[in-house]
Amino acid sequence: MDNSANxxxxxxxxxxxxxxxxxxxxxxxxxxxxxxxxxxxxHKRIGILYLLTITFFFCIAAFAAAIMRADLTTPQGxxxxxxxxxxxxxxxxxxxxxxxxxxxxxxxxxxxxVPLMLGAKDVAFPRLNLASWYVFVAAGVFxxxxxxxxxxxxxxxxxxxxxxxxxxxxxxxxxxxxxxxxFSSIFTGVNFIATIHKMRxxxxxxxxxxxxxxxxxxxxxxxxxxxxxxxxxxxLVMVERLFGVGIFDPALGGDPLLFQHLFWFYSHPAxxxxxxxxxxxISEIIATFSRHRxxxxxxxxxxxxxxxxxxxxxxxxxxxxxxxxxxxGLVFSLLSFLVAVPSAIKVFNWSVTMILGRVQFTTPLxxxxxxxxxxxxxxxxxxxxxxxxxxxxxxxxYFVVAHFHYIMVGGMVMGYLGxxxxxxxxxxxxxxxxxxxxxxxxxxxxxxxxxxxxQFILGYLGMPRRYHTYxxxxxxxxxxxxxxxxxxxxxYLLPFIYLIVSLKKGKKAPDNPWRATGLxxxxxxxxxxHNFEQTPTVNEEAxxxxx
Amino acid sequence: xxxxxxxxxxxxxxxxxxKRTGYLGMWAFLSxxxxxxxxxxxxxxxxxSFHADAFREAxxxxxxxxxxxxxxxxxxxxxxxAFGEKAFELRRNKAGMLSWAGAAVLGVAFLxxxxxxxxEKFHHHHIPGLDFKAEDFQHPQGAELFHxxxxxMTGLHALHLIVGVCWISGMVLWFKLRKGRTIQTTxxxxxxxxxxxxxxxxxxxxxxxxxxxx
Ligand SMILES: [Cu+2]
Numbered sequence: 182m183d184n185s186a187n188x189x190x191x192x193x194x195x196x197x198x199x200x201x202x203x204x205x206x207x208x209x210x211x212x213x214x215x216x217x218x219x220x221x222x223x224h225k226r227i228g229i230l231y232l233l234t235i236t237f238f239f240c241i242a243a244f245a246a247a248i249m250r251a252d253l254t255t256p257q258g259x260x261x262x263x264x265x266x267x268x269x270x271x272x273x274x275x276x277x278x279x280x281x282x283x284x285x286x287x288x289x290x291x292x293x294x295v296p297l298m299l300g301a302k303d304v305a306f307p308r309l310n311l312a313s314w315y316v317f318v319a320a321g322v323f324x325x326x327x328x329x330x331x332x333x334x335x336x337x338x339x340x341x342x343x344x345x346x347x348x349x350x351x352x353x354x355x356x357x358x359x360x361x362x363x364f365s366s367i368f369t370g371v372n373f374i375a376t377i378h379k380m381r382x383x384x385x386x387x388x389x390x391x392x393x394x395x396x397x398x399x400x401x402x403x404x405x406x407x408x409x410x411x412x413x414x415x416x417l418v419m420v421e422r423l424f425g426v427g428i429f430d431p432a433l434g435g436d437p438l439l440f441q442h443l444f445w446f447y448s449h450p451a452x453x454x455x456x457x458x459x460x461x462x463i464s465e466i467i468a469t470f471s472r473h474r475x476x477x478x479x480x481x482x483x484x485x486x487x488x489x490x491x492x493x494x495x496x497x498x499x500x501x502x503x504x505x506x507x508x509x510g511l512v513f514s515l516l517s518f519l520v521a522v523p524s525a526i527k528v529f530n531w532s533v534t535m536i537l538g539r540v541q542f543t544t545p546l547x548x549x550x551x552x553x554x555x556x557x558x559x560x561x562x563x564x565x566x567x568x569x570x571x572x573x574x575x576x577x578x579y580f581v582v583a584h585f586h587y588i589m590v591g592g593m594v595m596g597y598l599g600x601x602x603x604x605x606x607x608x609x610x611x612x613x614x615x616x617x618x619x620x621x622x623x624x625x626x627x628x629x630x631x632x633x634x635x636q637f638i639l640g641y642l643g644m645p646r647r648y649h650t651y652x653x654x655x656x657x658x659x660x661x662x663x664x665x666x667x668x669x670x671x672x673y674l675l676p677f678i679y680l681i682v683s684l685k686k687g688k689k690a691p692d693n694p695w696r697a698t699g700l701x702x703x704x705x706x707x708x709x710x711h712n713f714e715q716t717p718t719v720n721e722e723a724x725x726x727x728x
Numbered sequence: 729x730x731x732x733x734x735x736x737x738x739x740x741x742x743x744x745x746x747k748r749t750g751y752l753g754m755w756a757f758l759s760x761x762x763x764x765x766x767x768x769x770x771x772x773x774x775x776x777s778f779h780a781d782a783f784r785e786a787x788x789x790x791x792x793x794x795x796x797x798x799x800x801x802x803x804x805x806x807x808x809x810a811f812g813e814k815a816f817e818l819r820r821n822k823a824g825m826l827s828w829a830g831a832a833v834l835g836v837a838f839l840x841x842x843x844x845x846x847x848e849k850f851h852h853h854h855i856p857g858l859d860f861k862a863e864d865f866q867h868p869q870g871a872e873l874f875h876x877x878x879x880x881m882t883g884l885h886a887l888h889l890i891v892g893v894c895w896i897s898g899m900v901l902w903f904k905l906r907k908g909r910t911i912q913t914t915x916x917x918x919x920x921x922x923x924x925x926x927x928x929x930x931x932x933x934x935x936x937x938x939x940x941x942x
Contacts, residue, residue: 303739305749367760374756379749380739405760413767416880424857426876428771434869439774443767716741 207610207707222307223710228293229608230314235281235289236677238321241328242276243673245269249649250632250666253659258649266649267334268350274337275355279362280321282589283451285597286458287369287404288313291397293608295373297701297708298391300382300717305375313368316361324358327351336647338448341429341440345421353419360415363408366454370404373397382700384719391699391723392468392481396461399485403450403457403492411447414440438503445496453492456556456588457485459596460527463549466599467531469697470546471538474724477530484523491520501572510569517567524560528553538726543695544618548599551626555591559584562637577647580640583633591629598625598676605680606690610707613683617675624672631665698724747914754918758925761888765929768881772936775873782870788941789854789864789871790878791845795938798841799930805834806927809896813920817913821903824916828900831923835893842886849875878937885933888926895919 208225212218218226249269252260261269292310296303304310327333333350335343344352377398381390417428418440427433429440468475475481497505497513531553540546562584565571575581599622606612635658640646644655651659693702704713740746776783808831815824853861856876862868899919 301739305739305753307739367757371753371756371760375749375753378752379745405756406763409760409764410767413764413771417771420857420876420880426857426872428775428873428876434775434779434873436774436778439771443770 205705206709207705208710209610209707211710220311222303222311224292224296224304224307224310225608225708225712227310227314228289228291231284231288231292231317234314234318234321235284238276238280241325242273242281243670245273245276247666247670249273250663252649253651254656254663256651256653256656256659261649263649264334265332267336267647268328268332270647271333271336271350271355272328275324275333275359277589278337278451278455279359280317280324282455282593283362283366284317284369285455285593286462286600287373287397287400287454288317290393290462290597290600290604291369291373291458294604294701295376295394295397296380297607297704297712298394298699299376299380300385300700300713300719301376301380302711302713304372305380306372309368310372313365313372316368317365320358320360320362320365322358323354323361327355327358330354338444339415339418339440341418341421341437342427342431342435345418345427345429353422356415356419360412360419363412363415366404366408370401370408373401374405377401382717382719385700388479388482389719389722390482391461392464392475392478392485393458393461395482396457396464396485399489400454400457402486403454403489406493407447407450407454410443411451414443414447417443438500438505441500441503442496445499446493449496449499450489450492452585452588453488455593456596457488459552459593460485462596462600462603463531463552465697465699466545466549466603467534468538468724468726469603469695470541470543470549471535472541472696472726473534473538474722474726475530476533476537477526478723481527481530484526487523488520491516491523495520495567498567498572501569502576514567514569518564521560521564524556528557528560542619544613544615544622545599545603547619547622547626548595548602551622551629552592552595552599555587555595555626555629559587559591562587575640577645578640579636579644579646582646583636583640586633586636591633595625598622601680602676603695604701605683606694607701607706607708609684609687610690611683611687612690612694613676613687614679617679621672621675621679624668624675626672628665628667628669628672632662632669633665635659635662635665698726750914750918751921754921758921761925765881765884765932768877768884769932769936772877772881775870775877779867779870779873782865782867783874784940784942785866786871786874786878787937787939789852790938790941791848792938792941794841794845795934798838799934801834801838801841802927802930805831805838806924808834809920809923813916816916825900825903828896832893832897832900835889835896839886839889839893842882846879849879855879881933882937885926885929888929892919892923892926896923 208223212221218230221227221230246269248261249266252258252266258266292304295301327350330351333348333352333355335348335350335352339352339356344356377390377394420426421428421430421435425433427435429435429437431437464475464481495513495517497509498517501510501514531549562580566575566581566584602613602618639655639658639662642655644651690706692704692706694706695702700713700717700719701708703717740749808827812824812827812831815821815827849855850859852864853859854864854875856872856879860868860872860875862872865871896919899915
């Protein structure tokens with residue numbers, strides 16, 4: 182689908198070659214001091230604020246996981262008592278989901294890249310964008326307070342009536358944190374929808390958009406429609422706890438299943454809030470390093486939307502063993518199978534793109550390839566769980582834990598890190614150390630599999646999740662898993678170190694180090710405050726690679 | 729502040745783009761709002777399915793008169809908003825501001841009546857969770873849940889209306905200060921959209937809460 186030779190992007194603002202000595206005016210050095218950051222409405226700076234914030238939460242959540250894995254090396258759980266263990270997995274789940282995975286790609290890479298990819302000066306509502314960060318931080322304060330004040334032992338799912346009546350932890354504060362975090366998500370979602378619809382550069386039609394934009398568009402729709410339901414379910418838990426009005430408590434005339442319906446109506450689509458942006462990053466990485474247009478562009482684009490729609494119709498698969506009707510179970514099972522179709526389409530199309538193109542095994546591509554493998558395993562085991570009878574067997578076991586970590590960590594975190602590497606030169610103006618990058622990506626892949634593959638077996642053999650003691654025959658696989666987690670931790674530490682080092686020691690990044698297509702690569706690295714000297718005009722499709 | 733708003737302006741290429749973006753942002757936000765209220769509607773449907781008699785009985789303890797008056801008040805306010813919007817469009821700014829000021833006053837009237845009704849509930853000890861006089865009801869458990877939903881749903885609605893009143897009256901003041909200059913239809917229409925949405929929610933709340941009485 183190549184156009185004629187003269188249809189290249191005009192590199193409207195390539196800086197002159199010889200300015201390397203004078204530091205260029207860019208969004209990083211324009212405006213100094215903490216206040217200039219805390220009052221910024223520049224989408225790029227807000228992206229950086231989010232990057233720092235979610236990295237902080239990731240570290241706490243990862244630390245909680247490390248203690249749990251250490252505890253699980255012995256069958257009797259020698260390190261912590263049961264209550265502490267419950268609080269650890271709650272804080273791990275809550276922070277990882279609402280304070281790392283949900284915001285990760287949208288608020289960091291999305292904030293930074295959406296206006297750049299669209300050829301716009303900023304997002305549609307820059308002040309709303311900054312507000313979303315402040316709201317997010319406020320939410321984090323409530324959540325951290327709950328953690329420091331003594332913790333919560335309900336698990337991230339807050340099932341009632343345990344959370345609303347019996348639990349002794351600081352449920353209200355933590356539910357409040359999640360309630361507030363929801364508004365931050367909604368602000369971002371509304372902003373992206375308006376931006377993608379209305380702020381595109383001249384000539385940038387829908388079918389010319391990068392797939393990253395398509396995936397964030399689908400994500401934003403899910404965010405806007407699902408998050409309010411989470412907010413209300415958290416609100417009702419708080420009220421029930423505070424005043425003893427039993428909307429979810431059967432003893433008081435309420436319905437605990439109502440909570441599960443409300444909660445999963447958000448929390449299943451939340452899986453797509455987390456994974457769809459990862460799909461977007463993977464599409465960009467694969468196109469860039471295969472030097473080939475993503476095969477079946479429009480199918481990949483629309484599969485994001487169909488995942489967003491179908492994602493709203495499958496929440497009942499979390500309730501197969503609740504008292505939900507068998508017929509509802511059948512329908513939810515069938516619909517859950519359907520979600521596999523667009524997901525598989527994406528995996529096939531990425532694979533074909535790599536076959537058709539000339540693949541360069543750079544760090545981001547290693548992450549993308551890792552993503553393909555891990556996401557496929559995670560997706561296929563999801564089909565086991567969508568099958569009614571199998572789910573009854575493996576429900577609430579480590580099989581489920583392994584499944585969603587393959588999607589969330591194997592899929593989403595790989596996509597996030599891959600994307601972070603792909604755009605790191607654009608964000609910071611520096612190149613990271615390529616070989617350390619490759620070693621890190623490989624370590625993460627190996628460590629991840631070693632951690633979570635044994636958990637499939639453990640779960641299938643019957644080890645329940647959320648217990649810190651277990652029968653001695655499960656010890657071998659648990660020790661393997663903990664060993665894997667150590668490698669995984671090391672793998673995460675590497676990019677943390679070499680990316681920071683690159684800020685000082687890294688080579689200066691050219692504007693387009695990967696010779697990639699896309700408007701974000703036509704501006705300087707790092708970009709100037711208003712992104713482009715002139716509004717760019719687009720006259721060709723995305724990924725128009727000519728070599 | 730002036731500096732900031734200038735910056736926002738710079739995000740857009742032209743006024744048309746700014747206008748369309750504002751509308752779409754409001755529509756996207758309202759779609760989110762529907763799901764906020766929608767969660768309560770679901771909770772109402774489920775709890776009512778368990779306690780149909782109790783809901784009917786408890787609904788009888790709300791004031792049909794005040795509820796109906798409030799419905800009329802909000803519908804008239806919506807009319808005034810629509811009328812004012814058209815007036816602004818035709819550059820009849822004075823008529824526009826007058827009818828919007830009228831809508832804001834009606835919004836305040838609605839809130840006053842609503843808080844009077846809440847006061848009555850306190851008076852009768854019909855406050856779920858805190859002070860609920862079970863003897864007044866044949867089905868106290870369901871009646872308490874009904875009252876809880878009544879307070880939550882009308883409370884969330886009142887919160888929205890307070891925002892609406894502040895927004896509308898703030899805009900009227902702002903228009904007054906910059907007299908003679910053209911009024912940007914973006915701001916008018918987005919505010920009107922919001923106001924109509926809040927009214928529309930009430931149109932559902934009114935029958936669900938007030939009209940299911942025996
Ligand atoms: Cu699910």
